[in-house]
Structure formats: structure tokens, C-alpha cells
Amino acid sequence: MTGPVLEVDGLRKRYGRRQAVADMTFGIHAGELFGFVGSNGAGKTTTMRIVLGVLTPDEGEVRWRGRPVDFAARRQFGYMPEERGLYPRMKVGEHLRYLGELHGLPSAAARRAADRWVERLELSRYATEEVQNLSLGNQQRVQLAAALVHDPQVLVLDEPFSGLDPVAVDVMHDVLVERAADGVPVMFSSHQLSLVERVCDRVGIVSGGRLIACGTIEELSENAERRLLVDAPEAGENWAAGLRGVSVVSREGSRTRLRLAKGADDQRVLHAALATGPVLAFVSERPPLSDLYRDLVTTTGAHGQDTGRTSDTDTDTNTTAGVATTANDTDGDET
Numbered sequence: 163m164t165g166p167v168l169e170v171d172g173l174r175k176r177y178g179r180r181q182a183v184a185d186m187t188f189g190i191h192a193g194e195l196f197g198f199v200g201s202n203g204a205g206k207t208t209t210m211r212i213v214l215g216v217l218t219p220d221e222g223e224v225r226w227r228g229r230p231v232d233f234a235a236r237r238q239f240g241y242m243p244e245e246r247g248l249y250p251r252m253k254v255g256e257h258l259r260y261l262g263e264l265h266g267l268p269s270a271a272a273r274r275a276a277d278r279w280v281e282r283l284e285l286s287r288y289a290t291e292e293v294q295n296l297s298l299g300n301q302q303r304v305q306l307a308a309a310l311v312h313d314p315q316v317l318v319l320d321e322p323f324s325g326l327d328p329v330a331v332d333v334m335h336d337v338l339v340e341r342a343a344d345g346v347p348v349m350f351s352s353h354q355l356s357l358v359e360r361v362c363d364r365v366g367i368v369s370g371g372r373l374i375a376c377g378t379i380e381e382l383s384e385n386a387e388r389r390l391l392v393d394a395p396e397a398g399e400n401w402a403a404g405l406r407g408v409s410v411v412s413r414e415g416s417r418t419r420l421r422l423a424k425g426a427d428d429q430r431v432l433h434a435a436l437a438t439g440p441v442l443a444f445v446s447e448r449p450p451l452s453d454l455y456r457d458l459v460t461t462t463g464a465h466g467q468d469t470g471r472t473s474d475t476d477t478d479t480n481t482t483a484g485v486a487t488t489a490n491d492t493d494g495d496e497t
């Protein structure tokens with residue numbers, strides 16, 4: 163693979179005494195879907211606003227195809243802001259045409275593009291409605307259309323999936339996959355980790371204003387605790403108790419899910435299972451992103467990583483600790 167087309171290099175941004183972004187560095191390749199995840203206040207939105215030029219960094223730069231991003235390059239970017247930014251009283255179709263023209267499309271091309279995205283995002287019946295009369299989820303579809311109407315070369319989307327119904331999630335997913343297939347680098351933030359895991363080529367995990375891990379799910383799993391699924395129908399409740407470095411994650415009927423600490427011997431587990439009778443399955447499983455995330459964020463916190471913020475933000479430590487709590491509350495799927 164050639165190098166990244168969009169590079170975020172050493173960004174730092176401070177709001178007063180608070181270091182919102184502290185040395186943020188990563189790159190996104192052409193045609194790549196890049197998931198940007200992290201707890202509330204980790205620095206995702208601030209980073210994305212800097213990429214879009216809405217905010218100026220205190221240090222660092224953003225490069226597009228090897229050059230610092232300037233106004234002309236940014237006109238080629240598509241952005242879906244977290245706070246959403248539509249004019250509530252404008253009609254959907256008109257709004258999209260207006261945005262297309264604002265990005266430099268001639269009037270007829272803006273009209274064609276607006277019509278195309280209205281249809282593609284299943285908004286036809288709302289085309290002549292004022293934006294404010296649409297449900298929030300449909301306004302979000304319009305917001306995505308607004309990010310796409312000028313056929314951008316880069317897409318940066320702040321929580322595009324939040325609040326969408328399952329059908330709208332599928333539409334959003336398909337559109338992002340399509341754009342990536344056309345070579346567009348797509349970066350989006352989300353707290354829905356199972357979705358990120360399903361959709362993204364690579365994931366960047368942000369904590370305390372820094373990228374603490376970045377890679378494919380396989381790469382992020384490399385240093386994680388291993389998981390085993392063992393199906394041993396004659397094994398008793400405590401068959402795995404006492405195996406060094408092994409803990410039981412769950413047990414459903416004859417199937418036991420185990421977590422193996424680094425260095426734990428899976429062959430010992432197999433022997434222990436066989437000692438109980440037949441073993442119908444013995445499968446190594448990759449941990450879900452929610453577990454990888456929780457391990458990485460809590461480990462980083464446990465090692466006393468500088469959160470990149472100043473001393474008035476004691477609550478930030480709680481934010482990190484709160485990640486696991488929040489994740490547990492939501493089936494471990496959300497940050």
C-alpha cells in the first residue's frame with residue numbers, strides 16, 4: 163500500500179488550561195475507512211475540526227497528498243459536524259443545491275448532485291420540506307448529503323451513526339463503503355464499537371488527546387489477552403478453575419469462553435478439557451473491539467499516562483475510569 167493521503171502530524175490544541183489535543187498523529191490511506199474512537203472529551207471532535215480548518219492548532223499540521231492543507235484543498239473535503247449545521251428553515255433540496263454551489267459547483271451541476279443524493283439517501287419525499295420539519299434521523303441524512311453534494315475527495319464525519327434507526331445505519335454504511343471504494347479516505351468518529359469493528363479498515367483509539375493505538379482489528383488484537391471457546395459437554399462447572407493465567411468469561415450450556423493471560427498455555431487448557439470427556443470445539447477467538455478498547459484505555463490510565471491535560475482536570479481520570487463503567491452498562495459495545 164502507498165503512504166497515507168491525509169496526514170495528521172503532531173497536532174496540539176489547548177483551550178485555556180485544558181489540553182484538548184496533545185500530540186495527535188496518524189495517517190489515512192486512499193479508499194480507507196478509518197474509525198476514530200475514544201471516550202467523551204478524548205479530543206476527537208477537536209481533531210476533526212482542525213482537519214477541516216474550523217479550528218487552528220497550536221502546533222502541528224494536516225497534510226493532504228503531502229502538502230499542508232490550504233483553503234483550496236479544504237473545499238474538496240466533506241464534513242459532517244457533530245453539532246450539525248443546517249439552516250432549519252431552508253428546504254432540503256434547495257439547501258443541498260446551495261451547499262453544492264458554495265463548494266464551487268455550477269448551478270446545474272449542483273442541482274443534479276442535490277437530486278442524486280436526495281434520491282440515494284431516500285429523502286425524495288422530503289425534498290420540498292423545510293429541514294426543521296424532518297425527524298432528527300432524517301435531518302442527519304440531509305447532513306450526510308450536505309457533506310457529499312460536492313463530490314468530496316475526503317470525508318470527515320463526526321458521529322454520523324448516532325441516533326439513526328437500523329435502516330438509516332445501513333444506508334449510511336453503504337454510502338461510506340461506496341465512497342471508500344471510489345478511493346475517498348473516510349474518517350468517522352463513533353461510540354458504537356461493534357459498528358466500527360464491522361465497517362472500518364483501521365481504527366484509531368484516542369485517550370487524553372492522544373492516539374494510544376492505531377491499526378486493523380487484527381493488529382490491535384496482537385498484544386491482547388487471547389480468548390478460547392471450549393465445548394466440553396461432560397465438563398463440570400469448575401473444570402477450568404486452577405488453570406494458571408486462565409479465567410472464565412462466560413459459560414452457556416457446555417460451552418465455556420475463557421480469557422488467557424499473556425504466557426498462559428492453551429495446551430494445558432486442552433488437556434484439562436479432554437480430562438473431562440469429549441471436546442467438541444476448541445476455538446481461538448479474537449476479542450471484540452469493545453474489549454480491546456477497554457483494555458487499552460484502562461491500561462494506559464493504569465500506567466499513569468499523562469492525560470495531556472492540566473491539573474485542574476482531576477475529573478479526567480474519572481472519565482477514563484468511567485469508560486469501563488459506561489461500556490459495561492451498554493453490553494460493552496459503546497465507549
Ligand SMILES: Nc1ncnc2c1ncn2[C@@H]1O[C@H](COP(=O)(O)OP(=O)(O)OP(=O)(O)O)[C@@H](O)[C@H]1O
Binds near residue numbers: 200202204205207208
Ligand atoms: N470550545 C471549547 N472550549 C473549552 N474546552 C473545550 C471546547 N471544546 C472542547 N473542549 C474540551 O476539549 C476536550 C476535548 O473535547 P472534544 O469535543 O474534542 O472531545 P470528543 O472526543 O469529541 O468528545 P465526545 O465523544 O464527547 O464528542 C474536552 O475536555 C472538552 O471539554
